[in-house]
Amino acid sequence: MQTTQSTQDFVPIREIRDGVVVLKDGSLRSVVMTSSINFALKSTDEQNAIIYQFQNFLNSINFSIQISSQSRKLDIKPYVALLENVLKEQKIDLLKIQTREYIEFIKNFTEQVNIMTKSFFVVVSYSPSIIQGNKGFSGIASIFSKKTKVEQSDDFNENRTQLLERTEVVIQGLLRMGVRAVPLGTEELIELYYKIFNPGDTDKPINISQVAGR
16 A cells, blocks of 8 residues: 655755754754855966865864755846836936836846856754663654653754854854855745745745645
8 A cells, every 4th residue: 555745755854943954863954155266267376275275174074064056047036126116216218218128138138048046055964962772762762752842942952052063163164265154044044945845936935834844
C-alpha cells in the first residue's frame, strides 16, 4: 500500500525564529548574505592576496559551511511601478513624454532579454551535542520530548549563541577578503526559503507555515 506524501514532507525546516533556521533533525543554521568580488578585474597581486586570505579563512574554521549562489530573473515590476508614480506627478509635458517612453523601453527590453540577478550566501551550521545513553536514540528522543517549554527555550538560546559565534567568525573572515557580509533576519530567511521552495511564486510569504507546513 502506497502512502501519499505532501510537499512539506520533503522540506527539512521545522521552524525559523530569531534569525535562526531550525531543521527537523534539531540542528541550526544561520545564513549570511555577502557581496561579490570581480576576481577577473583584479591584478595578479590582488588575486593572490584574495586566494591567500581565502585559504586562511578556511583554515581558521573548524565547522562546516556551505557557500551558495542564487540566480533569478530580475523582477522589474516594482521599478516600473515607481516610474509610473513619477509619471503621474510630472507637471511638465516634455518630462511626461520622456518618462512614458522610458517606461515602454524598460518593459520592451526586459521582455526581450532575460536580466538575471545573482546573490551569494554562506550557510553556517551548528548541531547541538547529544549525550549518548544506554536507552538508544528512542530513549534520548523521549527525554527531549519531556522537557518543559522553558527548558526547550533555554536550550535554543544556548545553541543560538553558539551558532552566532560561528557566524561572527565567518563574517570577520570574509571581511578580511574584502567581502561584506550581513546575517539575514527572520523575515529575510522566511522570504529566502519560501522562494527556494516556491520558485514560481513572487509573493512574499506571511509566515514560515507556508514553507514548513507547521
